[in-house]
Amino acid sequence: MITGRVLLLNFSYEPLGTVGVARAMCMMFRGSISVEEFDGVNVIHSPRQTFQVPSVVRLRRYVNVHRKRRETTMKRARIYIRDRYRCQYCGEHRHASELTLDHILPRAQGGESTPQNLVTACVKCNQRKGNRTPEQARMPLLTSQKLLNLGLDRVLLCHYAESKPEWKKYLFMDEYEVGEVQVAA
Numbered sequence: 001m002i003t004g005r006v007l008l009l010n011f012s013y014e015p016l017g018t019v020g021v022a023r024a025m026c027m028m029f030r031g032s033i034s035v036e037e038f039d040g041v042n043v044i045h046s047p048r049q050t051f052q053v054p055s056v057v058r059l060r061r062y063v064n065v066h067r068k069r070r071e072t073t074m075k076r077a078r079i080y081i082r083d084r085y086r087c088q089y090c091g092e093h094r095h096a097s098e099l100t101l102d103h104i105l106p107r108a109q110g111g112e113s114t115p116q117n118l119v120t121a122c123v124k125c126n127q128r129k130g131n132r133t134p135e136q137a138r139m140p141l142l143t144s145q146k147l148l149n150l151g152l153d154r155v156l157l158c159h160y161a162e163s164k165p166e167w168k169k170y171l172f173m174d175e176y177e178v179g180e181v182q183v184a185a
Contacts, residue, residue: 005160006054007167011062015157015171024054033057037166055166081159083120089139090125106131119143
């Protein structure tokens with residue numbers, strides 16, 4: 001249970017990301033957060049006490065996060081999660097070791113290495129597409145442009161929320177359907 005994830009909200013209830021259970025417990029003891037939701041019946045035992053495990057916590061002070069965030073950490077893994085470990089050309093589900101990242105607009109044609117221009121592809125489809133666009137290669141993308149334009153941090157939070165229904169109201173996940181996950185645009 002100590003290895004689980006806890007949704008971290010700003011004072012304004014804006015989702016900031018996730019923290020580990022151990023960090024959330026430390027923040028709770030320091031008084032820097034308030035617990036909004038507990039994780040069901042999960043508890044942590046000390047020699048003398050039992051503590052409920054938080055699932056959603058909110059900072060007691062507002063943190064200004066409106067500066068531009070860079071989503072560089074774990075970009076490959078987050079794109080695999082966004083695309084659900086599925087080749088976006090043939091639709092086959094694969095293990096991460098059997099997948100590559102493909103540039104929709106190839107770098108040779110001026111494409112950038114941004115999440116909006118990268119999709120998951122199996123090696124066979126990536127080689128078949130080569131340095132062409134999906135239209136030029138006659139290989140249509142299975143993913144919608146709406147999903148490609150979502151921030152990778154948002155995609156990761158929605159991925160975690162699939163197993164944590166109490167997070168959905170904080171992530172506004174009931175507005176639009178994108179793929180198999182409900183996501184607010």
